[in-house]
Amino acid sequence: MSPAASLPTSLQRALEQRRLLKVIAGLANFDSASVARVARAAAAGGADLVDVACDPELVALAAAESGLPICVSAVDPELFPAAVAAGAAMVEIGNYDSFYPQGRLFDAAEVLELTRRTRQLLPEVTLSVTVPHTLPLDQQELLAIDLVDAGADWIQTEGGTSANPLSPGVQGLIEKASPTLAAAHVISRAVAVPVLCASGLSAVT
Template sequence: MNIHNKQIKDAFDAKSLIKVIAGIDNTNIKNVIKIAKAADLSQATYIDIAANVKLVKILKKISQLPICISSINSIDIYNCILAGADIIEIGNYDFFYNKGIYLTAEQIISLVLEVKSFKANIDICVTIPYYISLFEQMQLAKKLYIIGVNILQTEGISKLHKLQSPGSCFDLINVKNTFLPSLLSTYMISKSVNIPVITASGSKNIISHIPSNYGASGIGVGSSLKNQMSIRDIVKYINQSYCYMMSSDLLMNDCHGVNYNLRAILRTSLIFKK
């Protein structure tokens, strides 16, 4: 599947993509700018923000990274495309789960078709909902592939609504780690379609090397960044994630020492190349 943005394509090809998630409901300009600045200084590939025109315009001026907006509102998506968004994501559903909103596969496909009519050559990422069965997830992935979606993302179980989520194939009472269901979905979906898959739920820096073994071409980090107090801390955390993703056994012990300036070092180091 063709990826339009070269920066993202190169990261997918190297299975080194890191998406930094600012939050679909985070419209705090100061906080989003802080995360964006850290992403720019780190090994992040792109930043995922709320579908807010003002945020898009600000980040397009201050960031060198591709800007992704997440929404299920077609009007917000259209306006953000006009504002310069590089990638569209139909996903990061947790915000909507909190409101009791669960999209059907048919609604997702309909929204994708509408978004594709806005701009033909824009990258579209779709999160496959956790609350449908694995078979339905694979079927949805195949349909999205057919209509031209070029990035997929998996998610784990929503902590707030895990007990009342309809139709999930998991034992929702006993699954406490959202990372594991996301890994399972990643594995099954990556076997079903030839589209890059991002594993985004519950990922921590020290386990960021695991998803690639299950078919992922990248990871998303978001909630784990909330515990990082400064730009420097965020940069360090993202770079540690990258280091673990790309390291051999020889380098695993060095990942905790990833520093603020590692970006330039990693780009020129042959040891990180496949």
């Protein structure tokens, strides 16, 4: 059985219909009150999946508050098994937004190695991997292909922190989302797995 087949039916249906909405509490957000608010808001807003920091207690909290499947995010594969044991439906490497202000960057080789290690630890769990927006678009595309070959079931894009909108209002919101949308456009044509946009998105985009 493929990892994707183990996902809750609701997620499989959302993927088939290409309308999956994941609400992200934050890879570095370990504030339980904040995570609980995000989880409740995600459920009220019709989200399909809640993404929280990789902590077993947050998994249980978010699931109880939302009633939705939970994804956990981290950049340390060793953290994932405990969160899966606590009920996480899937795991995500990235995204990396919280690291960029610290000057921490992730290159293609490191992300590929994290993917391989995670797949070795959790061969039956759905694995999503974020492609760093700090790479040029052609390198993002090539990395996405390599990640899928290494066992990634989903690819996620990012880019909100690199965008510098020059316009106000709706146009500014579109400019803010352009890096992640551009990456999704390119990558979705290169791989045959689901591609999710993250970072810099709004109701407009």
